[in-house]
Amino acid sequence: MAEEGNIRNLKKMLPFVKPYVPRLFGGFIITVILTVIGMTPPLIMKYIVDDIVVGGNWSMLEVLLMISISIPILTAGMRVANTFTISYVSHRLIMDLRRTLYGRLLKLPMRFYDEMGTGKVMSRLMGDVATVRSMVTMRVLRIVTDFITFWVATFMCLALNWKMGLLLIVLLPLYMVNYFGWRGPIRESVRAWRTKMDRVSTGLQERLSGVALVKAYGREKKENRAFTEETHESLDQAMVTAVYRAGYNSGVWAVSGLRNTVIFCLGCYFVIIGEMTYGAVMAFLSFAQRMFQPVLNITQMAMQLQTMLVSVERILEVLEFPVDIADKDHAQALPPVKGHVKFEDIHFEYKAGEPVLKGVNLEVQPGQMVALVGHTGCGKTTLTSLLMRYFDVNRGAIKIDGYDIRDVKLRSLRTQIGQVLQDSVMFNISIRDNLRYGQPDASDAALIEAARIAEIHEFIMRTPDGYDTLLGDEGIKLSVGEKQRLAIARAVLTDPAILILDEATSSLDSLSEALIQKAMANVLEGRTSFAIAHRLSTIVNADIIVVMDQGEIVETGNHQELLEIPDGKYRQLYEQQFAGSVSEDIETAD
């Protein structure tokens, strides 16, 4: 059954609670004491009514006064202590869970992010964790209290009047009926509601990050309508849940109302026929309340448990997503890289049945510059992603200095490869921190040097706070070319043994591009590098030009060699670009 699976999921949360067991145990003891103290007031009341007032034993009144005053004083301190324990543990738990989740997130393969999307990841890390917290801690102690309270109260009821006690026990199952009747519908509707809320938040997330586009197309109205619709759906679902919940609550009311009425009147009857004192009736009523409350709590808890189980499930989706890209058990650190890179018969597909790379073979000697060219979508970026080991190859192997990259520590691999991504992403921190992202202890001199190479130093100096200027959300305050140049500086600063430049200068004007290229020539000296570019002028000097087409390498060689191949792909590409500007020249010459 699905539900059993769910419950089993709960067990997987136990390791998170474990470190706090001693603390919880302390809390548990206080709770027990509090529970026991909580049982005395009905007895005191009974004594006062029966023995003092009706029995005339007035001398005891002051004693009882002292007792009743000391109870709140005693419990106040304990309650504070108890809350401290619970709050401490629950907030710690949330922290641990989020920490673990985040740690896990950082280990998960790119595939996970492609599949899940930011909105969903966020709601798991923030919302679901909060749900789990409230359950795990508050309820753990609650169960203990409830357990004790229930048995003591049952015993007391039977002791006060066994006939009425038995009657109570007979009434108890009514709660169960009410609970089991509503459980199914409530669970279903909560689940549906959550899914809908998920949709709302994912949609919102995207609309916010694409806000410029929304505006550019004048889509505000439509977006509002879509949002209204989505929220409305979740609203309707929430109302369905509310109806069920209200139904359940009324059921509880009805059952406890029935119980109190019957007990009270029956008790009074016993008083009349002299089988019971009135004080005992009052005590009995209090205990009956205390006996039913735990049952109620437990059923209510079972309801919340459903909500929580859903959250747990979603958290586990993250925690249990297979980390197929991880260090092997005995992985060694990759020794300082010389730069020999070998792709051996690489096969790769993102989705089964749709091969993206089909048997790529390539050997690069240390210090060589490799240019990857080819039509858009032919797999250039993918090839570099494999080298960074964002994905593992389906077949074949990638070797750096003879080490299969799957056998070395990920960190040692990635820190030695610098990469400028096709989309430059900057974080909302200062320029300095962005540049130092890969090399946090870089000196200012090195920082400026890298910025100069990327032709961005002057720009930075023009910003209000220079290197300490904060970048906006996702670097929105920069022009695209500026971001690209920052990204280049960021990669250069890490002083990597292998450098990957994925269209690193595609958004730059030709002047800046030429300047950067000149500066980069020094940097690339003696390093293995991979450059992806569509403007062939930027890669003519490469040692090896690799022409790819539909996931295969079709030509390799240097510029001249490739041009000599008649009808070669490279030649075609080259002529295309060349022809472009030549024909222009002719036109303008007219």
Added chain:
Amino acid sequence: MDSMKRFIKLYIRPYWFRMVMVMLMAGVTSSYSFLLGFISKLTIDEVLQIKPAAEVASAAGMKSLIKEESVRPRDPQNVLPHQWQDGNIQPEKSRTEKIQWLWWIFILYLIVRSLFATINWFYNYNISFVGQRIVFRIRLDLHQKIQKLQMTFFDRQQTGKIMSRILDDVGLLQSEVTTTFVETTRHVARIIIGVVVLLSIDAKLAILALMALPLYVLTYKGFQRAIATTFSRYREAYADTYGILEERVKGIRVVLSFAREKREFRLFFKRLSGIFRLGLKSNMLSVGLSATCALVSGVASALIFYLGALQVRGGEMTLGDLIYFNMSMGSLFQPLVALTNVNAVIQQMVVVISRVFEVLDEDVRIEDKADALSLKTVHGRVGFQDVSFRYNESADYVLRDLNFKIDPGTSVAVVGPSGAGKSTLVSLLMRLYEPTEGRVFLDDYNIQDVRISSLRDHLSMVPQEPVLFSGTIVDNIRYGREGTTAEQVMQAAKSAELHDFIMTLPEKYEARVEERGSNLSGGQKQRLAFAMALVTDPSILILDDTTSALDAKTEAKIQVTLDRIMEGRTTLVITHRISTAMRADRVLVLDNGRMVGWGKHDELLEKCLVYRRLYDQQQKGDEDRELFAEPVEL
């Protein structure tokens, strides 16, 4: 508190009828416990007729508290008629009479209970109804507002923060808002009824009991401020963390490429600890408040009960009254404790509500004027008159004194070094930002006089960094214009040279595009964004460096399409490639925010230094290639 008032006016008022109903129900239900107390009193005094005994100097009185048998039930018949309030002695009822009376009590009890169970159902339902709807409205308003806000707002705020505001904060309201309001009424009603009941039972005792009230006020005052500030700091820290986390999740490739996991992890941990401390503190303050209140009420009720018992002993009060008084006192103190809790919640709510209003009150600086025009057709004349622009007051001007006119149907290439202000220029035309000085014209209208939606209907822009949504390919292409036919979509995809690629996918046009197009290559994303703009068939087309990620062959093909599209249509093309610029009717050269060149390609070669240098550089590149291309060398 101001925001609270506004909140009530804006969001609660529309539901005033239901709210009033719910509050009435709350008021009625608040009398519940007092009614039960009264029934108990009736039963004790009138039905069971239990009377206090005179002093019995019995040392053996307290044999055992628990053992029932030890306390011999007293036969009521044997109790001596009491000596209290002479002349007011009630006749003893017989046993059968009592049982008869008991039946009445039973029925009364049942009626009260079932009545209240019914009210309770309506109450619960309506509370959720109003609560959910209020939250719904707030979310919509926030969303609408955010859609309206100018881009400058988004430059300042992290979208993650906005998200957290809309969803989490308002979610908090959802669970609290109505309950808090209504429960407050219920508590207040209960206190009022309680005071009246207590006074009616025994004025002296009641006044004593009420003396505990100032203590509550004091306690509450002591805690209130600390609770409010801690909570708001907690939410702040939470929202910050949310924003940071979101940024990292989005930029995960950067995190991974620099192997920054360890550091990121530590950083996140530090933030989490901050949240942990604030959360704990906030909880402790709340419990401090409620525990103190519970202490006050516990001690007070014990004392009062003692005094009451003394009165019973003196015969000034019946046992029923004492029990009734005690129960009512409990029902009075309980809402007091609850009210202090409510107040903590209200404090939190005020924080949340003021945040909501913070967003809602954000100045919408780019808004339709009251008499804004709707343009049916647009010829495509564009004019910039003395336009200067800076992103905010403290920053430098990004554009300075721009003056130019574009005739309908002509194409203009915008060139210039990176950061010169090219993208900014077109976003002014799109009215994503408002010029700081000067005016922008479309046909002969100042674009500030035109309805924004109508303006943007006629303009289409392909942004420099493609923005895509998760959904299918066809969803994305259709985004620009709803209701386009499959034929039009395909036409746009063909023009953008994307059709062939789409056809290689198993699901063709229905293939999924993941968030931000993460499963497409750079060039594919760019072309998809291009198709999105083409499908709208705009009067003015703006292309912001849309071929930067394309290979020469694809670019050449697109260029052919573009030539066709640009025919008779005003087009602005931002480009870094002179070869593209040459094809345009006019070239606009920007450098450092100033227009340094405006004219035809060959004119500019002569009179514009910046353009000349850009051109030379690319020629040089070509020459380099020619050098290599010349096999003659061998």
